[in-house]
Amino acid sequence: MSMKVALAGNPNCGKTTLFNKLTGASQRVGNWPGVTIDKKVGRIRGTDGAELVDTPGIYSLSPYSPEEIVTRNFLLEENPDVIINIVDATNIERNLFLTLQILDIGIPTVVALNMMDAVAKNGGSVDAKALSERLGCPVVPISALKNDGVKELIETVIATGESKKAPGFVKMSDGIEGLVAQAASELSGKVPEKSARWYAVKLIENDSMVCEKFSAERQNLTGPITTIENDCDDDIDAIISDARYNAIGDIVDGIVVRPDISTSEGTFSDKVDRIVTHRIWGIPIFIGVLAIVFLGIIGFGDIVGIGTYLTDLLNDYIEDPIGTSLVQWCIDNNVSEPLTGLITSALIGGVGAVIGFLPQMLVLFLALCILEDIGYMARIAFVMDRVFRFFGLSGKSFIPILVGTGCGVPGIMATRTIESDRDRRITAMSVTFIPCGAKLPIIALIAGALFDNNGFVALFAYLLGIVVILMSGIILKKWKSLSGEPAPFIMELPPYHLPSIFGVIKGTLDRGWAFVKKAGTIILLAAIVIWFLASFDWSFNYLGADATTESILQSIGQGICVIFQPLGWGDHWELTVGSITGLIAKENLVGTLGTLFAIDDPGDAGEEYWEILASIVTPAAGLAFLVFNLLCAPCFAAIGAMHRELGSWKATGLAVLYQCVLAYAVAAIIYVLGSFIDGKSPEVSGIVMAVIAVICLGYLLIAKDPFLQNRSSADKSEGAESA
């Protein structure tokens, strides 16, 4: 039977990087805590099929959030043969807090002392041999990023697993050890013998899950625990934590040489953080960084962004020679009119319209990967914490939002890192307001077609996403089931480092490949269906190149598009159909418009297709169209993820309804404001809808939180009772 190896450690200590090195896998690695939210399994290369399980990061084996429970349950219930406890050597004391608890489980353990290169670089050192003797288990110094020591680690893990030798444990003070022995005696025969110490310590610590299971045994320990609490004048869990840190102090004494860092100035990361996480300048710097990224990629005024330049080149190439050659080939080979239409509209018009944005996407993915890899994204979460708390959300909600900039599905799944159920549900309902990668082609389309490739459109889209999430924090907290105070947010800021060239390129190409794959699968299939519905009438007669006015799709779209009259684009059923097909995948909106406009005007692609869009809507209506599609219901995959997190279709349905109504209201306001700014008269229905939207949103935002009053009264009454 093959060996089962668990990988456990604090958040952001390099578990997934080590997992990738050991297995050759390419799991997503991020320079912020909480990237791994579920366990992952792979096989360790160069072994006889040893199975490695990567677990979400935890600080302690008394978990609070759902993903921490995944780790604890795996270590306790699935009985791995060996645990690799990865320890961040740059922050050794805090990491050893978990190590001590892992050793108590009694499973053979190897400590992988990671980031030793960073310790050495700063002039510090850790005596691994002495540490191994004091902990009672093997310690292997490694650098997962540079692949240093990984081979030795594998050899040690296999040898430890085969020996089945239980690790030692670190003793705490005599008083506590006496209590542990008493608890272990109470639990004798009721828990696995090798893990008896762990259960005993957790029973004393008041761990809710262990105490619930062994309530009678806990009751028997009440007397001695109360005696220690009275002696120390503290709660037992705090006393145990203190005892662990005292033991850790003894362990590292004399074997850890700290880097020579001036306490007044701190490390390089500290110096940079003083600027980028400044309480006043932090947010303007964040907006400035985003602006530089978007203006550099999309452009502004006469300056053509690098992404736009490359996209123009690709669009021209798709149109000529690819498009013209295919059309010429069809003519030369007597291909029938419908099949020629299929090629020009569905393949060149639909799929080509999406693929045309690939260069812009790649450059943007590259910029975001660099920002993420150097550690700036984690700073944004820190900076936004203050803003989020002000609006009733936890700063921890910003981590899923960062993940959601790539794809809404993992963004929603990342809400599992939030301990508070209410915060988690609110975040899951609002995380897709931030533009994901699939929405970028829509942003680029509107910026290119209606705003002369202005990068501020992209900046506006991202900032609007954040503003709407904050608005949702205020509005949704007024629902009884979602009311409550935001949970506290503690986040360790990883040190800055130069981006890993391999990691950044790989991250960029992975996302780019996903984009191409989507264009070749979902977008292709949707484009063919859209072409068919837009080219045939209800009697299945082919209508020709410019007959979309009588097609199946036109009759359906025409019936629905009146709903969007107040948003300024209700006269154009193509836009309505695009918004609906965007539910399959958001890029599909661009592919659908490409297909429909190419049927109207065969052979058009890229900028010519943008010109058609520019001729049928005003910039204000185009912006409202963009806003509606950014904020309304996400794609089906994201709705499915939302259902998994919210737990019921009723809650999911209400969440989707909330998103659509909010999107409609915000789009109406933007259409009317934009029209007035642009000097044009908006639709009367738009003005009416915008006024209603402002009144309703204003009320929901300003009205007092009824449950806040109840909570305050409850708090006061509790205070009175205790007095």
Next chain:
Amino acid sequence: MSTGDIIVLAVVLVLVAGAIYSLVRSHRSGKCSCGCEDCCNNCCSSVLKIEDGKN
């Protein structure tokens, strides 16, 4: 039906079959049905299995 028609139909059928096969394969391997590789790591309800370094 001309030879050109047959070629176009064959190419389109191959593309459609390939697209459907890719989507079905992604779905069966526990990856996200949206086709987005970025999210396939986390969005499946079951544990993602990685064998021999291949996702």
